Every structure is written in C-alpha cells, then in structure tokens.
Amino acid sequence: MTRPVETPLVQTLPATVPFVGPEAIERRRAQIFKARIGANESVFGPSPRVLQVLRDASAEAWMYGDPESYELREALAAGIGCAREAVVIGEGIDALLGYAVRLYVGAGDHVVTSDGAYPTFNYHVAGYGGSLIKVPYRDDKEDIEGLLAAAEASKAKMIYLSNPDNPMGSWHEASVIEDMIARLPFGCMLLLDEAYVEFAPDGAVPNLSLDDPRVIRMRTFSKAYGMAGLRVGYAYGEGQVIRGFEKIRNHFGMNRLSQAAALAAINDPAWLDDIRRLVAASCSRIGQIARDNGFSPLPSATNFVTMDCGADAGFARAVLQALEDRDVFVRMPFAAPGNRCIRITAAPDGEIDRFAEALPGAIKAAKAIG
C-alpha cells in the first residue's frame, strides 16, 4: 500500500490552525470559561428577529441553500447601491479571503500584510504558495506608507489591510485609504477587510468606486450582527472581479438558515444602532477598568479594546494566562510592538464584571512571575 503523494506545495505546508479555539482551552482545563471575551464575537448576540427567523427556518433545514444567495445579495446590493453581480457571499470572511488568494496568488507571488495582522489570511497565502512580506505596525496603526513601499519593492500582487484594524482597534480616515488606493503599485490589488466597519466612526469608511478592479472589500455578519456561528461574509467590488469567485467557490457551501438569518439581520437596522451604543458603552467601561489597573487602553473603532499592559510581551502573556486561570478568555496581538497588549471584547456587564474582578489578581500573578 503505497502512500498517496500530496502535491509538492502541500508537502511544504504544516498541519496548523490559525487560532486555537476557546473550546480547546476549555477541554484542556476541564473548565468552561465564565467570560468569553477573546474572539471579538458579539456577546450581545444577534437581533431577536434573527433568532426568530432561525427558529422558523429550521423547518427548511432539509433543503440546500440557494447557491446564488439571490435574496441576500439583492438586499446587500440595495444597501451598498450596487448591482447584485457586484456582491458574492461566502462562508465567513475566512472563506472569501481563501477564494481571493486562490484567484490571484500563485506560487512565489508576493503578498504584503502587517506583522501581527490576521493569521487566517497568512494561512491562505501560505496555502497557495504565496510569499508573505510583513510590515510592522507604526504607532499601533497599520503602516500605509510601509505597506505601499513593501508592495512596490517586491512587485506584490496583493496588499491586505483591515480598517478598522484588528488586533489593535485603530483606524485610518477614509481619505487615507482612498489615497492609498490611488497609489497602489502597478499590478497590485487591495483586499480591504472591513469586518468591524459597523463600529467605525464617521469619516473612517472610504467612498470607493466599484469600477476599480483593484479593490475587493469584505464584510461580515460575525461581528456587529452577532452571527459568528452562522458563517456569513460577503465581498463586493468591480463586477468582473467578483464574477471570478464563481470559478472556484463552493457553490453549495452556504447554510440555508444562515442565509435567512443574514437577510433578517439586514432588515433590523434599529438593532444595529442598539448594538453600537452597547458596544461603545462597554468599550468605555473596559477602558476605565484598564486605567484603574494601571493599563492604557488604546482608542478603538471596533467592538474590542486593546490595552497596553505597560511592559513587554512576556508580561502581557502572563496576564493573559492568569486571566485564563481565572476562567476569563481573552486574546492578545501576535507580534511586536502590539504584543505588549491584551485585547478584550465588548460584552454585557456580567462578562465585564468578571474581567474586572479577575484583572487585579491576574496582574499580581503576572508580576510575581516576572
């Protein structure tokens, strides 16, 4: 029995997971987290209308979802002000990032991202043989000039940028993004990850032409809409570019209940306004807790607060670990200089109470190690 041989590219890849899930930590510790505020999920949950639609649509679970996600795309396109053909639905932004990389990045092609930005994007680039160039954050923001320079120097095919940014919570003004796009090097495109766009302040959402084939914008129902478990993301851009996804996507990959739930979410804008208020209040409270404990919260345009623990990555990691020991799940940025921080997701008061209770002891424990 000769072992089948993986492709030369696959042979070079590690078996890896971009993120360890909180469930894996819970299994290892044999203890459920009392506050799950580490994955930037919306602990406030989805709209009651979404929950109602999920219950109602369960009777349709036996049917494959519409492979065209027609109604959902119609609704999204109406909101954006574009044609349905300019929108593609996928199994979360994760899947859409994978498709975009597969469409454009071949073995040896260069791709530019920020050091410490989204690991799942990096996973996809590596998975298709692309060569990653990582530009450090500057002043806790993605370094636009650095990204452009690296793309120019490497003749990169693609730049990845999230705005607002994860994991730092920072953002660039619309004009900065618009200017960046105007200056994209020849042959280079931009994947603009707007997972947190619903939390962005006025003036931080660029006004982009859908005639520009060099930009693909990606958004999700996983954050503000509170539907991370349902796996619905969308990408939009120039029609022919979006049509490219039809060549490779998993046409029957969408969950039928999720399609219905996303449509219900769009149709409840008042809920989104409520969530924005709740998240802003929670982020404000998390910031105060940080200051009360001698940490410095960074400004946030997202549903999380990244806080500077005031020392090195080792100390931040020790605080993180000590919070885990106290049944509080949070995460931290992966790379310097952001990894002096920990990152806390906005949540109802009960979860934030637990964080507030756990933090002083966690800091004490972390200091005892150092």
Add this chain to the structure above:
Amino acid sequence: MTRPVETPLVQTLPATVPFVGPEAIERRRAQIFKARIGANESVFGPSPRVLQVLRDASAEAWMYGDPESYELREALAAGIGCAREAVVIGEGIDALLGYAVRLYVGAGDHVVTSDGAYPTFNYHVAGYGGSLIKVPYRDDKEDIEGLLAAAEASKAKMIYLSNPDNPMGSWHEASVIEDMIARLPFGCMLLLDEAYVEFAPDGAVPNLSLDDPRVIRMRTFSKAYGMAGLRVGYAYGEGQVIRGFEKIRNHFGMNRLSQAAALAAINDPAWLDDIRRLVAASCSRIGQIARDNGFSPLPSATNFVTMDCGADAGFARAVLQALEDRDVFVRMPFAAPGNRCIRITAAPDGEIDRFAEALPGAIKAAKAIG
C-alpha cells in the same frame, strides 16, 4: 487602473455552477415548485430532536463553532470504531472533495471518474488544474474494471467512485469495492463517496482498513439525516492522510448550530430507521408510478429512483421540462447512456401525488414535441 491578473490556472477556468439550484428555476418561472423532488434532499426532513437542538442552539449563534468539531468527531469516531483523529468534518461533502483534490491533484495530474458522475467533483478537479478521464457507466453501474484500467493507463492519482451511486441509484457489493481497492494501480488513491450509504442494502458497505492511506471515505448529513441546508459532511481514513486536511481546510468554516444538529442526529438512530422505511416505501411507490406510465424504474440503493423513459436523452429532457412546466422539480443524469432516464427523489405522499398527477401529461407533452 490596471486590472489585477488572475493566476494562469484560474484564467483558464469558466465562471460556472456545477448545478443550477431549484430556486433559480423558480425565479425564472416566477412560480414556486409544488414538489421539490430533484436534488435528493430528504423531503421527510430531519429528526424532531435535530429541530429541537437547532432551536435551542440558536442562542449560541453569536459564538464561532469549535474549529476542531471535537464532540461531533468523537461521536462519529465512536460509531465508526476509530480514533477522533481519523475523522475530519467539512462544509458538506462538496467542501471535503475540494480539499481532497487540493491536497493531491496538481496541474496536469490525471483523475478518473465515471462519465455523468458528480459534477461538483469534476468542478474541483478542473479548478486545481487536474485532467479528468471519464469512463462510461456499464449496465447503469459505475464500471469498476473500466475505472481501474483508465487509472492504470493514465497513471492517475485518484479515482472517484460513489457507492451507492448517484445519479443511477445502483450499487456494488462490498466485495467488489474491496477487490477494487486491492487492485488500485501504484500511486492511485480512491475517493469513496458514500453520501447514500445509509440506504445501502446489507452487503454493499465495504469493510475497509483504516490503515490504508489510499482510501478516503466521505459521508454526509445531507441525505438520510435530512440536513442538506446545514452543510455537514465528514471524511475518514488513515490518520496521517486525514491530518493533511488540517493544512488547508477552513478551520472556522463550520456552522455552530450545524455541529450541534449533527450530534443530535447521530444520537437519534431510531429516526434513521424510520427514514429508511419511509424512503423504501416511497421508492417502491415511485417505481410503480413509473411502470404505470410505461417507464422502467432501475433498482435503487438510495433515496431516489432513476427511471428509464424508454427513448433517447432528448425525450427524457422533454419529460423533465414538461414536469417543470407542471411545477414538479426533478433532475436527470447528465451523460449517455444514463441520460435516457429521469431521477425522482423519495418524498412524503403529497409530493409523490403531485408527481403522479403530472407525469401522464408530461409524457404526452414530451411525445408531442418528438
């Protein structure tokens, strides 16, 4: 604004969909189907326990699913009698087929399948640059000897086989499959699609060693379990082969509600027994309707009946179209000689009543064209 350039492989691919969904036909006709019996979904729906879990789990929709699908894999592995590491979960068999092709098929590699077998598999092979060799069905079964000979002659990396078979509903005995595996050419592996295995007669499910790295078995909750809209499939096989999926799969692709629903489905085996009885009775009735109208039903080991319309593909297509005109959605095999047939999915009596009512008129209309 220079248009970004797709990879050389992607440039060769058409924007296509392996199947047109029934919703697309409904939109074109501006008319909802009265019987949706064309996609081999389980019109009987899922277990009431699954529906209950879907409703209960909707409160967890804000959380990402466990990227390891730990509990579901544990339950499946216990049923199979293997280690959890020998099982991988995916967004339907469609996604798992895509992953398997990506792992093993590179540009120019040969892959063998039956002519008229699963188009989504073919879509994935083309999508990764593989070269498809199609072996005609023989006696309305997949031609094992022909598949082996084609693989040998082409030095193929992979053979695709579904057992029981879609779209013909036929099957091979376990010993035939076991013998086929023993005779796989050097360097060739088998993707064994067992989407319909829960309907297979005694003796048609091979007993395969999980030590053999050349075979990957794939199963689904979309057919017997009535959960097509929830997108849960699984593959199992030798540990190191299955571990390969960790290199490329969308780790956070699984819907959290679907994970819970699949677990509930496994824990309700009595429901599966009921479904088997209901499907057998419905297939029997569909067969009688076929005979009453001068058609010849083929033996079926699945939840559908493929019936020989007694003439050529043009006639079968005309019958199909005439059924559509009567608001009945069915499909037909894509390639000769199977495309002299139409394929009807088992369903509750209401749907089959509508088919029985529509068929005589549809045949008359089809004959009037010819």
